[in-house]
Amino acid sequence: MKPPKAFPENTKFQNLKKFQASPILYMKEAAAKYGSPVDLNLPIGKFALISDPDQAQHVLANNHGNYTKSNGYKQVALVLGNGLLTAEGDEWHQNRKMLQSSFHKTELRKLLPAVWQTGAQYISGLSSHDDLRLDTEMNGLTLTILLNSLIHSSDEEILTKMSDHVNFGQEFIVNRIRNPFKWPLWIPTQNHRRYHAMMADSNELIQRTIDERSAIYGSDIEDLLAVLLSKLDAEKDFIQIRDEILTFLVAGHETSSLGMTWTLHLLAHHPEIQDRLYEEVAELVTLEDLDLMNFSNLKYTGQVIKESMRMYPPIWNIVRKAKANDQLGACEIEAGYQLMNSIYELHHHADYWDDPDTFNPDRFETYDFKHKFQYLPFGGGPRFCIGNNFAIYEMTLLLVQFVRSFQLEPLSPKSIGFNPLLTLRPDQSVSVRLKCRK
Numbered sequence: 001m002k003p004p005k006a007f008p009e010n011t012k013f014q015n016l017k018k019f020q021a022s023p024i025l026y027m028k029e030a031a032a033k034y035g036s037p038v039d040l041n042l043p044i045g046k047f048a049l050i051s052d053p054d055q056a057q058h059v060l061a062n063n064h065g066n067y068t069k070s071n072g073y074k075q076v077a078l079v080l081g082n083g084l085l086t087a088e089g090d091e092w093h094q095n096r097k098m099l100q101s102s103f104h105k106t107e108l109r110k111l112l113p114a115v116w117q118t119g120a121q122y123i124s125g126l127s128s129h130d131d132l133r134l135d136t137e138m139n140g141l142t143l144t145i146l147l148n149s150l151i152h153s154s155d156e157e158i159l160t161k162m163s164d165h166v167n168f169g170q171e172f173i174v175n176r177i178r179n180p181f182k183w184p185l186w187i188p189t190q191n192h193r194r195y196h197a198m199m200a201d202s203n204e205l206i207q208r209t210i211d212e213r214s215a216i217y218g219s220d221i222e223d224l225l226a227v228l229l230s231k232l233d234a235e236k237d238f239i240q241i242r243d244e245i246l247t248f249l250v251a252g253h254e255t256s257s258l259g260m261t262w263t264l265h266l267l268a269h270h271p272e273i274q275d276r277l278y279e280e281v282a283e284l285v286t287l288e289d290l291d292l293m294n295f296s297n298l299k300y301t302g303q304v305i306k307e308s309m310r311m312y313p314p315i316w317n318i319v320r321k322a323k324a325n326d327q328l329g330a331c332e333i334e335a336g337y338q339l340m341n342s343i344y345e346l347h348h349h350a351d352y353w354d355d356p357d358t359f360n361p362d363r364f365e366t367y368d369f370k371h372k373f374q375y376l377p378f379g380g381g382p383r384f385c386i387g388n389n390f391a392i393y394e395m396t397l398l399l400v401q402f403v404r405s406f407q408l409e410p411l412s413p414k415s416i417g418f419n420p421l422l423t424l425r426p427d428q429s430v431s432v433r434l435k436c437r438k
């Protein structure tokens with residue numbers, strides 16, 4: 001059996017330059033020329049792209065035991081420690097089992113009034129003819145919602161500081177992954193000093209929230225911290241509690257923020273889809289009107305969210321490293337290979353989607369998937385996103401409130417480039433103009 005073909009035939013450093021300028025384009029060309037898997041021929045290690053759903057299913061699900069998370073996760077772990085996203089093996093398995101039940105739909109319903117209220121408060125602060133910079137606005141809104149749902153606190157200082165820390169933590173991780181030359185953290189650069197200060201302050205803030213909670217006898221606050229405190233020992237397991245909280249904040253924040261940004265951007269450019277959505281949500285005034293348990297009155301809203309995440313998957317690529325040699329299609333994958341399962345490529349694969357570059361929520365009305373792994377916005381296999389139901393609820397509630405109140409008009413070009421690393425960020429600001437509906 002042969003190794004994957006290498007693309008393209010330039011020098012590895014020329015390839016790296018091209019890859020860094022636009023990984024999505026580079027991968028598209030590689031997949032179009034050599035199919036899947038294809039070696040990306042980079043000087044930073046052995047990377048192969050997977051754009052075939054069968055192979056993605058093999059790596060992420062059927063033979064997942066042969067794969068670990070990629071090298072990049074070492075940088076993620078600097079901020080998130082051994083939380084669910086970064087942990088491996090038995091530790092991951094135990095923690096996933098412990099936390100899974102808290103993310104069931106019935107449990108999540110308890111968090112929805114706070115999500116709805118935060119959205120309503122935000123929307124009531126907007127007015128007609130406002131220009132809204134979606135990327136920054138959704139960043140702030142989704143972080144406030146997450147903080148309220150995870151570590152609900154009446155102390156404004158805790159929320160403001162945690163929000164700064166999450167933003168800095170995300171940038172810190174991204175910069176470390178992006179930079180091939182990393183200084184050890186003990187060297188007191190300005191950035192490293194800020195990182196150490198952020199970690200120390202996060203400890204203090206989370207500890208303060210726990211103390212605040214313990215001081216209220218029989219507190220009936222229902223958030224993720226309450227769940228963690230019911231299952232773990234606040235003193236003995238403090239580091240684990242901290243790691244899980246930071247993990248949920250980082251894993252759930254930028255993903256939901258981008259999900260909302262891309263969805264509202266797409267709607268602004270498709271007034272006819274916006275109008276159909278408005279018809280569905282116009283009469284939904286309270287949270288009780290929504291019937292979220294079965295979404296029976298929100299069918300089209302669900303299709304819009306699904307289609308938006310197909311076009312622009314917030315996590316566009318899932319990387320796994322082979323522990324031992326494996327076989328993918330007709331290729332031999334040597335141990336140590338890092339396999340990029342490109343969600344973006346799978347979601348735009350012409351063999352699996354009709355007219356893949358068109359935004360068409362109708363495809364999800366009757367879509368008969370050819371393959372279970374052709375659509376993976378929340379990943380696949382045992383490491384499937386634990387927060388998927390939360391994210392869908394959150395995006396649904398916010399979308400209902402936006403579309404019921406405002407018509408969105410585009411201020412940014414329809415076609416926007418990407419600045420992808422862990423997430424599918426736009427490479428420029430994304431803005432819309434609001435017009436009152438009523």
Ligand code: HEM
Pocket residue numbers: 084085086096247248249251252253255256259313314315318319376377378379380382383384385386387388390391
């Ligand atoms: C639109 C929003 C979201 C998207 C697109 C998304 C996507 C994903 C994907 C693709 C993975 C799999 C990563 C892998 O296999 O390496 C993942 C894992 C994860 N997500 Fe999400 N996510 C979203 C929202 C959230 C939210 C709101 C939370 C928490 C409140 C969350 C927490 C997590 C955690 C903890 C993991 C790791 C699970 C594990 O390994 O057991 N995510 N997410």
